[in-house]
Amino acid sequence: MPEAGTLRICALYPDLMNIYADRGNILLLERRCGWRGIGFELSSAGLGDALDPDAADLYYIGGGQDRDQKLCAFDLSEVKRDALHAAAARGAVILGVCGGYQLLGSAYQLRDEALPGAGLLEIVTVRGDGTRLIGNVAIEVELSPGDRRVLAGFENHGGRTNLGPTAAPLGRVLSGHGNNGIDGYEGVRAGSVIGTYMHGPLLPKNAWFADWLIETALGLEEPLAPLDDELEAAAHADARRAAGV
Ligand code: GLN
Numbered sequence: 719m720p721e722a723g724t725l726r727i728c729a730l731y732p733d734l735m736n737i738y739a740d741r742g743n744i745l746l747l748e749r750r751c752g753w754r755g756i757g758f759e760l761s762s763a764g765l766g767d768a769l770d771p772d773a774a775d776l777y778y779i780g781g782g783q784d785r786d787q788k789l790c791a792f793d794l795s796e797v798k799r800d801a802l803h804a805a806a807a808r809g810a811v812i813l814g815v816c817g818g819y820q821l822l823g824s825a826y827q828l829r830d831e832a833l834p835g836a837g838l839l840e841i842v843t844v845r846g847d848g849t850r851l852i853g854n855v856a857i858e859v860e861l862s863p864g865d866r867r868v869l870a871g872f873e874n875h876g877g878r879t880n881l882g883p884t885a886a887p888l889g890r891v892l893s894g895h896g897n898n899g900i901d902g903y904e905g906v907r908a909g910s911v912i913g914t915y916m917h918g919p920l921l922p923k924n925a926w927f928a929d930w931l932i933e934t935a936l937g938l939e940e941p942l943a944p945l946d947d948e949l950e951a952a953a954h955a956d957a958r959r960a961a962g963v
Contacts, residue, residue, distance in 0.1 A: 723936050724757030728774035730798070731782075731790045732762045735818050738874070739919030740780030743815070746921040746928055747776075753945055756932070765793045771804035775935035776811040779818030781917050784845065784876075787817045787826065788833055794821055795834035802836050811935040812838060812911045815920060819905065819913030820877050839906045839913050840882035841897075850876045855894025855916060856961035857904040861930055868892070869927055870957035872918030879915075881906060888914055893961040910934055923957040925950035 727744060744760065751758045763769050769777075782790065794802075806812055814822040823841035826833040856870040869889060878898035881887060887897070888905025896904035897915065905914035914920065921928040929942050 723938075724759055725751050725776065725932055725935060726759045726761070726774045727776045727778060728769070729760065729762045730769075730777060730779040730794075730818070731764055731786075732780075733764060734786040734790055735780045735782040737781045737783065738816065738872075738917035739922075740778070740815060740917070742919045743780070743917075743921040743928075744778060746919075746925070747932060750925070750928055750942075750945065751932060754943055756936075763798065765789060766797060769798045769801035769805075771801040771808070771810070774805070774810060776813065776931060777802065777805060779812075779814045779821065781816035781818060783817070784828060787821060788828075788831075791821055791826060791833035791835065794836050799836050802838060806838055806909070806911050809910050809937065811931055813931065814839075814913040815917050816873070816875055816915050819915060820875075820879065822911065822913050823879070823906075824882075826877060838911050839908055840885035841879050841906055841913070842882070843877040843879040845877045848876075848878070850874060851878075851895035851899050851915075853894055854957070854961040855896065855904065856892045856958055856963040857889030857894075857896065857916070858892055859889035861907075867926060868958060868963060869914075869916060869920070869924050870954060870961050870963065871916035871920050871923055872957075873915040874918075875915055879906075888912060892963045922950070923953050925954065 820843040887903035
C-alpha cells in the first residue's frame with residue numbers, strides 16, 4: 719500500500735558543503751522514501767540563490783572546510799537567513815552536519831575572524847589552535863519522551879561548539895568527543911532544527927534516524943512502515959562497535 723506524500727529536500731550549497739558522505743545521506747532518504755512509495759524531490763540552493771521557505775520539507779546543509787564555510791556563512795546570513803527562519807517556524811526540518819551545523823548557530827569564530835551564522839541554533843563555535851576532535855562517536859538521544867536510542871558515526875572537527883543557556887543538546891556522548899570534548903554533549907536540537915557533528919555517513923549508519931527525519935518533515939502522525947533493514951542494522955551495529963558501544 720503506497721504511503722501518501724512527497725518528501726521535498728533542498729540541499730544548501732551542495733557543491734561546497736558536502737564532505738564526508740553528505741550526498742549519501744540524501745541518497746538514503748531518497749531510497750527509503752522510494753521503497754515505501756513516497757515521492758521524492760531534490761532541489762538545491764547555492765551562493766546567491768534566494769530560498770523559498772515553503773518549497774521544501776527538509777533543508778540539508780553538510781560538512782565543509784573552513785575556507786568554503788566562509789563563503790557560505792556570509793551568503794547564509796545575508797541571503798537565506800530569513801527564509802530559513804520562516805521554514806523552521808512552519809516546522810520544516812533543517813539538518814546541519816558538522817560544518818553545516820556550525821553555520822546554523824550564531825557565530826563561528828575562526829582564529830582571526832568571526833563568521834556569521836544563520837542564528838537558528840543557540841550555539842557559538844570557536845576554532846582554536848587545539849587538536850582536531852576526530853574519531854568514532856556514539857551518543858544517546860531521546861527524540862520522543864522515553865524513547866532512548868543510539869546514533870553512531872564519525873566526527874572530525876577543529877571547531878568547538880558551546881551551547882547557550884537555553885539550548886538543548888541532541889544527545890549525550892557515550893563515546894567520542896561531541897561538541898567540544900568537555901561537556902559531554904553532542905549536537906543541538908531546537909524543535910525540527912537539528913545540528914550534529916556526526917557524519918561519516920550519518921544516515922546509512924542510523925536508518926532509524928533517517929525515518930524519524932522523514933516522519934517529522936512530512937508531519938506524519940503514524941510511524942513509517944518498517945522495511946527489511948538487515949543490512950542497515952548491520953551497518954548500525956558496526957558503527958557502534960567501532961565506537962566501542
Ligand atoms: N571546518 C570545520 C571544522 O573543522 C567543519 C569540519 C567538517 O565539516 N568536517 O571544525
